[in-house]
Amino acid sequence: MSRSAQTCSAWEALERLREGNRRFTQNLTSLDRLLTYQRRAELSAGQRPFAVILGCSDSRAPAEILFDQGLGDLFVIRVAGNVVAPSQIGSVEFAVSRYGTRLVVVLGHIHCGAIDATLESLVAGEDSDSRHIASIVERIKPAVLPLVETELRHNRSALHRAAVRANIRASANQLRHGSAIIERLIAEDGLIVIGAEYNLDSGLVDFFDGLPDA
Numbered sequence: 001m002s003r004s005a006q007t008c009s010a011w012e013a014l015e016r017l018r019e020g021n022r023r024f025t026q027n028l029t030s031l032d033r034l035l036t037y038q039r040r041a042e043l044s045a046g047q048r049p050f051a052v053i054l055g056c057s058d059s060r061a062p063a064e065i066l067f068d069q070g071l072g073d074l075f076v077i078r079v080a081g082n083v084v085a086p087s088q089i090g091s092v093e094f095a096v097s098r099y100g101t102r103l104v105v106v107l108g109h110i111h112c113g114a115i116d117a118t119l120e121s122l123v124a125g126e127d128s129d130s131r132h133i134a135s136i137v138e139r140i141k142p143a144v145l146p147l148v149e150t151e152l153r154h155n156r157s158a159l160h161r162a163a164v165r166a167n168i169r170a171s172a173n174q175l176r177h178g179s180a181i182i183e184r185l186i187a188e189d190g191l192i193v194i195g196a197e198y199n200l201d202s203g204l205v206d207f208f209d210g211l212p213d214a
Helices: 010-025 036-043 088-096 113-123 131-148 158-179 181-189
Strands: 051-055 074-078 103-109 191-200 205-209
Touching: 010 051, 010 103, 010 205, 036 131, 051 088, 074 088, 088 103, 088 158, 088 181, 103 158, 103 205, 113 131, 113 158, 131 158, 158 181, 158 191, 158 205, 181 191
Parallel strands: 051 074, 051 103, 103 191
Antiparallel strands: 191 205
């Protein structure tokens, strides 16, 4: 039986992600990852991912690579700005109820284009001509607007960094409280929703929201 098919608690899953990210930052990879394509036949019969990752669509932030995981290990949902809409909630509900996955990570990253677009709209009044891009920005605005109204407005770099984390927290909270299925599994069955930030420069993932001491 593969490691992904075994029962995995939220904390065990988190440690696997941390270990994988450490390997990634050290330019290493596990033997499981090297042999991952030998598992295609096994996985055709079903999957049992040990973690759900709701991440940004940015090409520089592929979850399987930065966590050094292979086929069948992660249930990945990607959308610009790691925003939460009904389709994202439904995708998470599907994974946690169908596969028993007990860790959900909302993964944002520094230098996020969706955050830049939101700040351009709030600070400079520059809005996209696309209503679809605007819909993403509108989902991010409530988390970012309070920051724009502080002194951070005068430091774009610091504002961007704070906005990234505020948006991650907001998305994680939407998952925790926007679904009866997810709420029940959190309360009764060990499901945990955590927010994390990926640093494109260092390769490190900082799990900063939703931990006992966070």
